[in-house]
Amino acid sequence: MSKIPVGISTCLLGGEVRHDGGHKHSRYCTQVLSRYFDFRSICPELEAGLGVPRPAIHLREVDDGLKLVEVKGGEDHTAAVHAFIDQVMPALGDLRGYILMAKSPSCGMERIKVHNADGNVTRRDGRGMFAEALIREYPLMPVEEEGRLNDDQLRENFIERVFAYDDWMQNVAGDRLTPQALIEFHTRHKFQLLAHSEKIYRQLGPMLGDLKSEPLVDIAGRYIHRFMAAMTQRVSRGSHVNAMQHLMGYLRDVLEDEERRVLLEQIDAYHRGEVPLIVPMTLLRMAQRREPIDYLSRQHYLSPYPDDLGLRNRI
Known part of the structure; x- marks a missing residue:
């Protein structure tokens, strides 16, 4: 049986791509699901050019919408991440599912903190910028967070x-x-x-x-x-x-x-x-x-x- 193409956050495969240079290796994904899933990994922040290591970013809600900005310093990376999303999203149509990294301002599927212009948390019902685009573009595709697979x-x-x-x-x-x-x-x-x-x-x-x-x-x-x-x-x-x-x-x-x-x-x-x-x-x-x-x-x-x-x- 040929393997099923499934997208996944790169850090879940052990890639050291997180903002601190670490990973979130999921052995269930790499040792069990990989027998049947052909994983295609993406790290939106890295592939948008933010680098590793990089300053931590969060979602900030301002008058003209949600932004991805650095927690310290406030540098705005929204345009770079959006540009990557626009580039990669059409190539994901053959995927049969996607496993996302929880709590990420780019990949989190739910319960993501949203901050105001001053950096204070105003709500906790946000969705990562990449995850939001993925679910909007492919509403039929099964999407889940790695932690919920427990x-x-x-x-x-x-x-x-x-x-x-x-x-x-x-x-x-x-x-x-x-x-x-x-x-x-x-x-x-x-x-x-x-x-x-x-x-x-x-x-x-x-x-x-x-x-x-x-x-x-x-x-x-x-x-x-x-x-x-x-x-x-x-x-x-x-x-x-x-x-x-x-x-x-x-x-x-x-x-x-x-x-x-x-x-x-x-x-x-x-x-x-x-x-x-x-x-x-x-x-x-x-x-x-x-x-x-x-x-x-x-x-x-x-x-x-x-x-x-x-x-x-x-x-």
């Missing part, structure tokens, strides 16, 4: 979204868009949609009911925006139980009575928080593999990402 659910959700978005980009987007490609994508991800948002799941099916009512590219655009919005929602245990029970309905003719009883026991145990998701899911996959059902064999919900990432062992 949360089991957030990590699993981000990686699941990256693999789903990669499927869209490889098989549906651009000149690959056909009615069949769109319907097949929806079919592959039905149970994922059901788990993430039953409301959106029930909206997207009818959207594809008449693909001749308007230009296909318009339908596909609305579809993928709703799909990715659904995928950002955390899946509750109850929603996973609902999806697994639907899956069991397709296996009713191949499950022996004792096998069905054990599977239901483990689904209930998962619902109570006694076992991780991998336990009932493994039983479902074993039943499907023993007597394959074509419709289920296409469902990415059963294996949304490589097993050795171990993500469902922890949720």
